Amino acid sequence: QVQLVQSGPEVKTPGASVKVSCKASGYTFTSYDINWVRQATGQGLEWMGWMSPNSGNTVYAQNFQGRVTMTRDTSISTAYMELSSLRSEDTAVYYCSRGKFTSGWSPFDNWGQGTLVTVSS
Amino acid sequence: DIQMTQSPSTLSASVGDRVTITCRASQSISNWLAWYQQKPGKAPKLLIYKASSLESGVPSRFSGSGSATEFSLTISSLQPDDFATYYCQQYNSYPWTFGQGTKVEIK
Numbered sequence: 001q002v003q004l005v006q007s008g009p010e011v012k013t014p015g016a017s018v019k020v021s022c023k024a025s026g027y028t029f030t031s032y033d034i035n036w037v038r039q040a041t042g043q044g045l046e047w048m049g050w051m052s053p054n055s056g057n058t059v060y061a062q063n064f065q066g067r068v069t070m071t072r073d074t075s076i077s078t079a080y081m082e083l084s085s086l087r088s089e090d091t092a093v094y095y096c097s098r099g100k101f102t103s104g105w106s107p108f109d110n111w112g113q114g115t116l117v118t119v120s121s
Numbered sequence: 122d123i124q125m126t127q128s129p130s131t132l133s134a135s136v137g138d139r140v141t142i143t144c145r146a147s148q149s150i151s152n153w154l155a156w157y158q159q160k161p162g163k164a165p166k167l168l169i170y171k172a173s174s175l176e177s178g179v180p181s182r183f184s185g186s187g188s189a190t191e192f193s194l195t196i197s198s199l200q201p202d203d204f205a206t207y208y209c210q211q212y213n214s215y216p217w218t219f220g221q222g223t224k225v226e227i228k
Contacts, residue, residue, distance in 0.1 A: 035217070037165075045157075045165065045208055047217040061216040062122075095164055105212045107155035109176065111164035 002026040004096050004112035011118045017084040020115045022096030029077035030054040033099035035108055036070065036081045040092040048094075053079060086119045093117075123147050123211050127220035133228040138199045142223045144192045144209035153213035156185055156194045159222075160205045168207075169194065199225070 007021040022034065036048040049060040051070040058070045069082045079096055093114040099106030124147035134140050144154065152172035157165035167176045169185035172192055182197040196203055204227055209220040 044222045045159075045210075045219040047210075047219065050215075050217075059215050097164075100167070100170060105153050107167055107170040107210065107212055108157075108165075109167045109170075111166075114164055 002098065002110045004098060004110055006094075006096060006112040006115045009116040009118070011120065012086050013121055014087055014119060016086050016119075017082060018086060018117050019080055019082040020094050020096075020117070022079040022081070022112050024077045024079070024098070027098075029072075030074055031102045033106060034070075034072070034079045035097045035099065036068075037095045037097060037108070038092040039095070039114075040089075043092075046092075048081070050099075051079060083117075086117075088119050091117065091119045122216055123150060123214060123218050125209055125211055125218050125220040127207075127209055127223050129223060130221065131224045131226060133226045134199050135228045136199055136201060138228075140196045140199055140225065142194045142207055142209075142225075144187075144194070144220050146190045146192070146211055149189045150211040150213035152188050153211060154185075154187070154192050155210045155212065156183075157208045157210065158203075158205045159208065165208065196225075 003025045005023045010018050030053045034051050051058045053072045067084050072079045095114050096112040097108035098110040100109035126145045128143050154172045156169040159165040168179050173185045184195050206222045206224045208222050
């Protein structure tokens with residue numbers, strides 16, 4: 001079955017960077033897009049960006065331009081999301097999710113379990 | 122950016138009730154709309170995609186309708202497992218955006 005397993009919780013100080021991993025299994029990693037979504041405590045869902053694991057192409061939300069980098073390692077079917085210049089407002093649960101279809105516009109049909117990133121001095 | 126507005130923000134209902142949640146887009150998104158269910162401490166779960174297509178494994182009491190800018194999610198007979206927060210999402214154009222969520226509570 002399709003699984004996305006994310007790395008564990010992180011505690012960072014303001015100004016630092018964090019890199020969250022998302023290991024995929026149960027399907028061909030390069031055939032389905034990966035999206036990253038975050039959720040602050042008690043708040044709604046915020047889309048951060050999209051990556052094609054096949055090409056490595058990315059699209060980032062304007063709110064995160066210049067601070068976020070999405071990459072992948074196809075040899076281990078793992079996607080990464082790195083967020084730099086962290087501030088307290090970045091404290092949130094970060095999710096990776098898979099696009100449902102192999103081409104065209106896709107909703108997100110499988111999600112990782114989430115990674116809590118806490119930014120605190 | 123396309124703004125997605127859900128109503129109501131909170132809905133109190135009883136088991137067996139028919140409930141409807143509305144989602145409005147700030148511009149036409151054709152039918153590129155999804156609905157998700159989220160329970161506390163869990164990742165969202167895809168319920169409906171392309172406005173009205175039921176995701177595999179999702180009970181048939183869930184249905185979606187609408188196009189362009191007006192959409193709705195209906196639960197025909199609310200079950201105990203359905204008390205959760207529901208989000209709509211447009212995937213017509215970047216950036217993908219979500220509604221602010223509708224919490225369905227026990228009345």
